[in-house]
Structure formats: C-alpha cells, structure tokens
Amino acid sequence: MSTIKGSVSVNGHTSALEELATSTAHLTKVWPTPSQQLGERPLVWVNGSLLPKSQAMISVYDHGLLYGDGVFEGIRVYRRKIFKLKQHMERLYECARKIRMEIPISIEDMINVQRLCIEANNLDDGYIRLVVSRGAGTLGLDPRRCPVPGVICIADQISLYGKSFYENGMRVIVAKRPKPAREALDPRIKSLNYLNNIMAKCEAIDQGCDEAIMLSTDGFVTECTGDNIFIIKDGVVYTPPNSTGNSGSLEGITQRFVRDELIPMCGMKCVVKDMRIEEVLAADEVFLTGTAAEMIAVNQIDIDGKGHKLSDGEGPLTNKLRHKFRAIVTSDPIPED
Numbered sequence: 001m002s003t004i005k006g007s008v009s010v011n012g013h014t015s016a017l018e019e020l021a022t023s024t025a026h027l028t029k030v031w032p033t034p035s036q037q038l039g040e041r042p043l044v045w046v047n048g049s050l051l052p053k054s055q056a057m058i059s060v061y062d063h064g065l066l067y068g069d070g071v072f073e074g075i076r077v078y079r080r081k082i083f084k085l086k087q088h089m090e091r092l093y094e095c096a097r098k099i100r101m102e103i104p105i106s107i108e109d110m111i112n113v114q115r116l117c118i119e120a121n122n123l124d125d126g127y128i129r130l131v132v133s134r135g136a137g138t139l140g141l142d143p144r145r146c147p148v149p150g151v152i153c154i155a156d157q158i159s160l161y162g163k164s165f166y167e168n169g170m171r172v173i174v175a176k177r178p179k180p181a182r183e184a185l186d187p188r189i190k191s192l193n194y195l196n197n198i199m200a201k202c203e204a205i206d207q208g209c210d211e212a213i214m215l216s217t218d219g220f221v222t223e224c225t226g227d228n229i230f231i232i233k234d235g236v237v238y239t240p241p242n243s244t245g246n247s248g249s250l251e252g253i254t255q256r257f258v259r260d261e262l263i264p265m266c267g268m269k270c271v272v273k274d275m276r277i278e279e280v281l282a283a284d285e286v287f288l289t290g291t292a293a294e295m296i297a298v299n300q301i302d303i304d305g306k307g308h309k310l311s312d313g314e315g316p317l318t319n320k321l322r323h324k325f326r327a328i329v330t331s332d333p334i335p336e337d
C-alpha cells in the first residue's frame with residue numbers, strides 16, 4: 001500500500017505508483033505554499049466560513065474555476081460604508097438570474113456577510129469582491145450537476161493604476177480585438193469569464209500602457225477592459241449606452257453615479273449616445289469610470305500604433321468632476337443606495 005501526501009491510500013501496483021510519485025515529487029517546488037504566497041490576512045468568507053487568506057479555498061470541481069461559470073461584483077468601501085450597496089446587490093442577483101443561477105443566500109444575508117468582512121478586517125476604506133460561482137459539480141458543462149452555488153466575499157485593498165495617472169491622465173490604446181457581439185454574450189453580465197478583456201489588456205500591456213478601449217464588432221465604442229468611458233466636447237459629456245443602440249457594455253454603477261448624479265451636481269449635462277472612435281479622438285477630454293478605478297482621465301489614445309494626444313494632463317472639467325467625486329466619498333453620509 002502506498003500513501004500519497006499522507007491522505008490517499010491506494011491498493012495494488014504499489015511500485016509503479018511510488019515510482020511515479022517520486023518522479024513527480026520535484027514539481028511541488030514550482031509553486032510557493034499558500035502561506036508563503038498569500039499570508040494570513042485578510043480573513044476571507046468562503047461558503048459560510050471566515051478563514052485566513054491562505055486557507056480560503058474552493059473545490060477544483062467548482063465550475064467557476066473549470067468554466068468561468070459564475071458572476072461577481074466589485075464594490076468600494078468608503079469610511080466603512082458600502083458605496084452604492086443596493087445597486088451592487090441588484091446587479092449581482094440580476095446577473096445570476098441571467099445565467100440561470102439561484103444564489104443560495106438572501107440579499108440581506110449577502111449584505112451581512114460583507115459587513116462581517118469589513119469588521120473582521122477592520123477595513124475603513126477598501127474594496128469588496130463578491131464571487132458567486134456555479135459551485136462544485138461534475139466534469140462537464142451541465143450546471144444542473146452543481147447543486148449549490150458557492151459564495152466568496154473578500155474585503156481587501158485594490159489599486160488598478162499608478163497614483164500619478166490620477167493627476168496627469170493615462171495613455172490608453174484602442175484594442176484590435178472587438179468585444180463579442182451582444183447577441184453572443186450579454187455585456188451586462190458581470191461573469192467570471194474575463195478572457196476577452198484580459199486579452200485586450202494584454203494588447204495594451206504589449207504597447208506599454210495599462211488600459212484599452214474596446215470596440216463592438218461593428219466598430220462602435222463600448223467600454224474599456226475594466227471601466228466605462230466618457231468623453232467631453234464643448235462642455236457636454238457623452239457616454240455610450242449599455243444595451244441599446246449599437247454599443248454594449250457593463251451597466252457600470254460608477255458610470256450611472258457619474259452620469260445621473262455627479263455631472264448634474266456639477267451643473268453639466270450628460271448625453272447617452274453611440275460613438276465612433278473618431279469622436280473620442282476629437283474630444284476635448286476623455287475619462288474612465290469604474291469601482292476599482294473610480295474616475296481617471298485619459299490624456300492620449302493610441303490607435304494602430306499611432307498616438308493621438310488629447311491633453312498634457314487631466315482636463316479642467318474632468319478635474320472638477322473628480323474632485324466632486326472625492327468630496328462625496330470622503331464626506332458623511334456615503335450613499336449606500
């Protein structure tokens with residue numbers, strides 16, 4: 001009888017098994033141990049348990065891992081309040097519904113889990129990642145073989161772009177690879193499968209920057225790999241639609257906040273409309289919004305390897321909006337609606 005890693009006992013063909021185990025033993029050194037790589041903090045909530053980061057694990061049979069089958073949310077915590085909590089919950093449960101997945105806990109419980117993670121990790125300002133995966137099942141796509149969806153809540157920090165980009169703006173590219181057609185994959189579903197966005201981001205990284213504007217298969221401006229996009233022309237702000245017209249993008253909660261609340265608060269007007277990339281290149285100012293990114297200006301757009309300079313730094317109206325944004329999220333009360 002041979003024992004592999006102390007827990008699995010196998011009868012028969014002992015010597016062949018031992019030989020194979022010995023010949024593959026060195027492979028363990030390829031990976032750092034979870035405690036070396038991850039450490040203990042934050043405490044992470046996984047399927048009902050609050051665990052040290054290095055022990056927070058899910059099954060290798062989880063379809064979230066095997067197929068990217070699941071949905072997620074990224075949420076900001078400002079001064080211990082969960083920014084736009086209600087809207088994030090609505091989007092999460094709606095996305096789950098769209099992929100025919102029933103989240104096994106109520107919205108109220110989901111909110112309490114987040115508050116627990118904030119308290120357990122003493123998080124004043126940070127970021128919450130909620131993941132709802134299809135859950136452990138069999139090897140095969142069939143979601144009916146996954147009896148209970150998994151729920152993960154991570155309350156931690158996030159920083160997408162360098163600090164100086166927030167003051168000076170950042171250079172982005174226009175990705176060659178389009179977003180999948182809206183009919184193929186509803187871009188409003190915030191799914192665990194971000195490969196299209198990751199490959200567009202790799203295009204950006206290959207060209208020495210951090211973000212890419214993604215076009216629809218018909219060449220309309222949609223969004224970036226992790227942010228929505230706005231342009232300003234002659235004092236008016238424009239952003240593409242999410243699911244009407246020719247575009248298609250995530251219904252960004254920051255986009256909605258900026259479009260429907262922040263811009264009017266600053267005495268400006270925001271128009272939702274389809275745009276071609278030429279309009280973006282001809283804009284006075286361009287900025288991106290997202291939960292992780294918050295608000296960030298774009299100062300240059302590269303298309304087909306050719307740079308189009310928009311400005312030397314952050315434009316004045318973007319600056320005004322960004323300061324108002326900061327004022328709201330650092331003041332009392334932080335909106336949880």
Ligand code: PMP
Pocket residue numbers: 074197223224225226227228249250251252253254255289290291292
């Ligand atoms: N588009 C994509 C593709 C994203 O991943 C994100 C980030 N969640 C956004 C837009 C911005 O959405 P939100 O403001 O809700 O974070």
